[in-house]
Amino acid sequence: MTVVGNLGIIALISWDSHLHTSMYFFLSNLSLVDFDYSSVITPKVMAGFLTGNKVITYIGCATQMFFFVAFASIENYLLAAMAYDRQEAACKSLHYTTTMTSSVCTSLAIGSYVCGFLYSGIHTFFTFSLSFCRSSVIHHFFCDIPVLLSLSCSDTHTTQWVVFLLGGFTAFCAMLVILKSYLFIFITILSMHSAKGRQKAFSTCAFHLSVVCLLYGTISFIYLKPSSSHSMDTDKIVLVFYTMAIPMLNPLVYSLRNKNAKHAFRKAVCGQ
Template sequence: MFTFIYLTTLVGNLGIVTLIFWDSCLHTTLYFVLSNLSLVNFGYSSAVTLKVMAGFLTGDKVISYSGCATQLFFFGVLVTTESFLLASMAYAHHTAACKPLHYTTTMTSTIYTYLASVAYICDFLTSSIVIGNTFSPSFCKSNIIHHFFCDITPLLILFCSDIHITESLVFIIGLFAVFFPFLVIFTSYLLIFITILKIHSTEGCQKSSSTCASHLTAVSIFFGTIILMYFQPSSRHLIDSDTIVSVFYTIVIPMLNPLVHGLRNKEVKNALMKAYDCLY
């Protein structure tokens, strides 16, 4: 099952990136963000799923100290980058729906490149801080991580020292890396729905509602599972429920994103049909 999910994630996300690179009609700022989002999905899914699959195939469930830190670092960088990319896409949809005449002047390639660069740099720095703070104390309680990958929550259980400083740090960084993008997304879609209600055309209203609803569903699952996982008191964490929640945002969502953000898009489907015609 994990192999099927990962292969679907691999083909879906890298297929979207290849399609955007191949078709000149998709060389726009919005699809630049979509290609980055697909790469991020593929990246953090690979950081987690490949190790899980190797454990299933070989029966070796051991991960080295440096391997654990590396996995947590790349997962943290890429997941938080996705939250900023989703916020950028939501703002772009808001501009296209609410201010269509200003879209080409507001959402330029320079602005998108700047936003993507800032997202990667900020998330690199914040993940470095979290990794340094997590792996600087000693682990003395056990060497068993009750999780299917190295994540911050199960690692905190193994701390010898007080975990409140690390928990506070994760919470503060989370306010910036999770709640701020979520606020941008929520505000953008709220304004979009208000605009949709003013549309007199039934066909236009249904089309806009369908597109926004699919994006909002994917965003809600992504942010909902992350908030449930990382922003509740440590005393309320249950190993089994945390594992189930983690499967959604590490394995399932990267598989669904190409369908939600790509194949439901008319221009992407047209590019896919052109690619199919060229091959056959």
């Protein structure tokens, strides 16, 4: 469902020229990132269940962690860019086409990818510069930072502070942009004269915010709490939603509730 949903959205947006706008440009990038970061985790988990081979190499573990953190961080920045784009469309509609030009959208997307990979590189460097001599068994379904820190026999305080401060600052800044954007959007919605229009806009924003809250709630629960309070079993359950459910939900929330996307899908299926 994740693969079909996300790649289907990318194909649909590429195929229909009516969807070549900034909103769908960011949506296609979000779908690409959802596909990528779920693909970093899920195939390895499925292979482990089917074959019974749950071994991962040291380089494979570092690679998995690097790309997972990178794509999860890119999604964080893209959600902020999407919220800003929706704010400009709702609050400054007359200036929208001159504000959110193709060059601005491209710069925001490229900036998201660059910051995401840079952010991931810092965490991967600090984590794998530690010594691992306690155990070679990772009590998790993928190579995650808190689990790897628990296996290290080095002093992990510096790395923990880097994870907490850098991760907290990044998530806080993106969440601040999202909340500010939706606050302005809600104010604009309240000024609408049509009750039906207000209800429809509130419904759409509520679904978008539910995905954002689920994402940031999971991040905060896993990464922004003291290491002493970590419960591996609880973390695994929560991270299933983060790594597998959210990439599957995003296409449903951001596209199937969108009139233009549904119209383009019907046109593609029916050939009309």
